[in-house]
Structure formats: structure tokens, C-alpha cells
Amino acid sequence: MSQNVICCRSLVHTPKGDNMLNEARSILISRYEEIRGILFEMYPYVSPTKLGVTDREECSVFSVKDNAIVLNFPELNLRDVIEDEHQNLQTLLAQSQGPPAWLRELIHETIHAFEHRVICQSTTTEGKELFTQVQAARCGPIDAQHAGPFYSAVHHAASTLGIEPLQFIKNCL
Numbered sequence: 001m002s003q004n005v006i007c008c009r010s011l012v013h014t015p016k017g018d019n020m021l022n023e024a025r026s027i028l029i030s031r032y033e034e035i036r037g038i039l040f041e042m043y044p045y046v047s048p049t050k051l052g053v054t055d056r057e058e059c060s061v062f063s064v065k066d067n068a069i070v071l072n073f074p075e076l077n078l079r080d081v082i083e084d085e086h087q088n089l090q091t092l093l094a095q096s097q098g099p100p101a102w103l104r105e106l107i108h109e110t111i112h113a114f115e116h117r118v119i120c121q122s123t124t125t126e127g128k129e130l131f132t133q134v135q136a137a138r139c140g141p142i143d144a145q146h147a148g149p150f151y152s153a154v155h156h157a158a159s160t161l162g163i164e165p166l167q168f169i170k171n172c173l
């Protein structure tokens with residue numbers, strides 16, 4: 001099985017202007033730097049994963065080979081990115097209806113980056129426990145690309161973002 005491209009999300013796309021894409025891309029890069037800074041704070045030696053943003057009608061991916069995340073966003077998501085520009089991260093994460101789709105997708109792919117750059121193929125004790133809980137509660141993605149190593153990275157992300165892990169999975173993944 002190819003571990004190269006992790007393909008997780010697919011959203012409905014409609015045509016849009018380049019200006020919106022460019023504006024959203026620059027905001028998303030700042031958001032990504034902030035989230036990456038939190039998740040990778042203890043791992044300064046890990047070379048940063050690049051972020052690309054397009055409006056292609058494809059699912060967003062993390063590529064192991066390229067060490068790159070590519071977010072492929074429809075117009076609705078790009079608009080929301082721009083609208084949410086001045087909201088702080090913790091406010092967006094704490095929204096009662098859950099964080100916006102663009103943020104969930106960005107976090108999801110950043111977790112895959114952490115999984116492959118730091119956790120590698122291993123599973124931490126916390127990740128194993130969390131994966132068992134997720135299987136029992138059926139509350140998160142479960143397949144070959146979302147197993148022990150992924151949930152080890154999820155546990156780390158939840159802890160560093162200050163959110164209880166199962167709550168984090170229900171709201172953010």
C-alpha cells in the first residue's frame with residue numbers, strides 16, 4: 001500500500017476569482033504557521049512541511065514524498081478563511097458548532113504531517129489508548145491511514161492545543 005499520499009477530504013468546488021484564492025492562501029499560511037508552531041514546538045529539528053493552497057477540485061492531501069500539505073479548497077471555504085481572519089485560533093476551536101471546515105481540514109492534514117515527520121510508524125501508549133476509545137465510540141476516521149500512529153499524533157495535537165482528546169476528535173477531525 002502506498003504511504004505517499006494521504007487523501008482525506010473532498011469538498012464541492014465552484015469557480016472563483018484568483019484574488020480570493022491569493023488572499024485566502026496568505027491567511028492560511030499564517031494560520032498554518034501558528035498551528036505548526038504549537039504542534040512542533042518540541043521538535044525544532046524537524047524540517048518544516050510546506051503548505052500549498054489551490055482551488056482544484058481534488059481532496060486535500062499530505063504528501064510524504066514531497067513533505068507538503070496541499071489544501072484544495074472550494075469557494076465556500078476560501079470565503080470563510082477570509083471572513084475568519086481576525087478571529088483567534090482558540091475562539092475558532094471553541095465554537096459551539098465546532099471549528100469551521102477550513103480549520104478542521106488544516107488541522108487534520110497538519111496532524112498527518114506530525115504523524116509522518118515525528119511519530120513515524122510507531123504508536124505511543126496514549127495513541128493506542130485513544131485509538132481503542134475511538135473505535136469503541138465510533139467518533140473519528142478509522143482506516144489504514146487513520147490508525148495507531150495517526151491517533152498518537154492526534155493525542156499530541158489535542159494536548160498541545162489544550163483540548164480533551166475525544167472532544168477534539170468529535171469537534172475537529
Ligand SMILES: [Zn+2]
Pocket residue numbers: 006007008108112141145146
Ligand atoms: Zn486523514
